[in-house]
Amino acid sequence: MTAQPRTTPRNAVVVGSGPTGLLLAGDLAAAGIEVTVLERRPHEISNLSRAFGVHARTLEQLDARGLADDLIATGGTITGLQLFGHLSLDLGTLPSRFPYLLITPQYNVERAVEARARELGVTFEYGAEVTGLTQDGDGVEVRLAGGDTRRAAYVVGTDGHRSAVRQALGLPFPGVSVIKSLFLADVRLAEKPDGVLTVDGNGDCFAMIASFGDGWYRVMGWNRNHEVPDDTPIDLDEVRDVTRRALGTDFGMHDPRWLSRFHSDERQAPAYRQGRVFLAGDAAHVHSPAGGQGMNTGMQDAANLGWKLAAVLNGWAPSSLLDTYQTERHPVGKAVLRSSGAIVRLARAQGALLRGVRTVAATALGRSHRARAKALGQISGIGYTYPAPHGAHRLAGHRAADVELTDGRRLYEALRAGRFVLVGGRGSAEGREDRLVRVAEQGGTGRVTEQGGTGPVRLVRPDGYIAWASDDPTDAEVEQALRDWTGERRA
Numbered sequence: 001m002t003a004q005p006r007t008t009p010r011n012a013v014v015v016g017s018g019p020t021g022l023l024l025a026g027d028l029a030a031a032g033i034e035v036t037v038l039e040r041r042p043h044e045i046s047n048l049s050r051a052f053g054v055h056a057r058t059l060e061q062l063d064a065r066g067l068a069d070d071l072i073a074t075g076g077t078i079t080g081l082q083l084f085g086h087l088s089l090d091l092g093t094l095p096s097r098f099p100y101l102l103i104t105p106q107y108n109v110e111r112a113v114e115a116r117a118r119e120l121g122v123t124f125e126y127g128a129e130v131t132g133l134t135q136d137g138d139g140v141e142v143r144l145a146g147g148d149t150r151r152a153a154y155v156v157g158t159d160g161h162r163s164a165v166r167q168a169l170g171l172p173f174p175g176v177s178v179i180k181s182l183f184l185a186d187v188r189l190a191e192k193p194d195g196v197l198t199v200d201g202n203g204d205c206f207a208m209i210a211s212f213g214d215g216w217y218r219v220m221g222w223n224r225n226h227e228v229p230d231d232t233p234i235d236l237d238e239v240r241d242v243t244r245r246a247l248g249t250d251f252g253m254h255d256p257r258w259l260s261r262f263h264s265d266e267r268q269a270p271a272y273r274q275g276r277v278f279l280a281g282d283a284a285h286v287h288s289p290a291g292g293q294g295m296n297t298g299m300q301d302a303a304n305l306g307w308k309l310a311a312v313l314n315g316w317a318p319s320s321l322l323d324t325y326q327t328e329r330h331p332v333g334k335a336v337l338r339s340s341g342a343i344v345r346l347a348r349a350q351g352a353l354l355r356g357v358r359t360v361a362a363t364a365l366g367r368s369h370r371a372r373a374k375a376l377g378q379i380s381g382i383g384y385t386y387p388a389p390h391g392a393h394r395l396a397g398h399r400a401a402d403v404e405l406t407d408g409r410r411l412y413e414a415l416r417a418g419r420f421v422l423v424g425g426r427g428s429a430e431g432r433e434d435r436l437v438r439v440a441e442q443g444g445t446g447r448v449t450e451q452g453g454t455g456p457v458r459l460v461r462p463d464g465y466i467a468w469a470s471d472d473p474t475d476a477e478v479e480q481a482l483r484d485w486t487g488e489r490r491a
Helices: 019-030 056-063 068-072 106-119 164-169 236-247 294-313 319-347 352-367 369-380 411-417 475-486
Strands: 011-015 034-039 076-078 080-083 087-090 101-103 123-126 130-136 139-144 149-152 154-157 175-189 197-201 205-211 217-223 253-268 277-279 421-423 457-460 466-470
Touching: 011 019, 011 139, 011 149, 011 294, 019 034, 019 106, 019 294, 034 149, 056 068, 056 294, 056 411, 068 106, 087 369, 106 294, 130 164, 139 154, 154 164, 154 294, 164 277, 175 236, 197 236, 205 236, 217 236, 236 253, 253 319, 294 319, 319 369, 411 421, 457 475, 466 475
Parallel strands: 011 034, 011 154, 034 123, 154 277
Antiparallel strands: 076 101, 080 087, 130 139, 139 149, 175 217, 175 253, 197 205, 205 217, 421 457, 457 466
16 A cells, blocks of 8 residues: 655644743634644643733734733733832833733733633643654644644644753753742732832842732742742741831731742743744743743734744745744844843842942933833833845834724724734735735725825734835735735745
């Protein structure tokens, strides 16, 4: 009997069910891709998670999926960040529908993106521990503990900083530990702090208290003079002591439901893709908690990769499109490592000279509008841009700002279809109904125009970045852009 050639499956396996994996799985399922999520742990969304801040760019991505408004209702918001006691950053100046930092525990984010993924038909397998994988030109075979296997066209490891997928690929994870000993605690407080977030330090100790809005508070801190291994026992007395030394009071904290130690690393995989296997989130990069960018950066990885995988699996984009995941997201991960690392190193500065340098740097940043805007753009995520081809329009690769459209929606509401949106301009979109948002009431032209818009014509990608733009294009130029980005192309 002649052996039949193995066919490439039209599916994907996502390893890890944190916010990054859940967002990615939902995006793929929304595009009609069969998706299986493999999770090593038993099924439960832990309420004892580290992340608690959702930045503006992540809220925009969630808005493009219809999830932002309900999530915002679960927490509180802050519009100002105070750094080093000398620098105040006003999030209220962000050019976004979400000019603030949302304080809500990670489990609320996970519940929102998991519910969406389930509604869209994602399959979940719990207690599924990945032990290895093998890939060929047709797909990837994932090996599980116990001997079972799963096969997929593509596999994405979103399984955290100890990623089994990354280890199976043999990829290094170079970096250093920036804080050797941090603690986390979830507690009740007898006295309510002012505001949603309280942060301060005295040189030897640092503490932060964030309100979850349900009577529980997250406390994070460190004591420079007590750096111990992660498995060293911790009790509430230690948390109280460090908090009092850093903040002047422990707010009468009591009844802890969780106490934990961890250390903070700065690490990044040199490659986010190896063949048909990808890394995203903490599997690809980890950094200090300064700025609260960890979960946010991972979810933005997912938003970038999801539409590209779907486009290739659905057959209308070449596999080379997947290379742009590395070229676009790896530099962002590197920038986050640098910015969060700079914050934590300045915060831990010892000695008069280093503290003087910190004061001078903070003062200079505070006086420069351009520098403050850049810092806000990095922390919030809205300031990152992607590389554009030589000669491309100045807007290509930039985040698309939300605008009101003539059909009554906002741009990010139009993006909920998971397709490209052509904002402004002329040009037909016939034959691309499945890849471009159309408005039948406008004569079937396929364009969605901006209310009162006189700016450049923009073709916005499903992840909310501008693929192509032109100040005054001809019909033929618009058509060519649509063919380039939403027409069928071969590798």
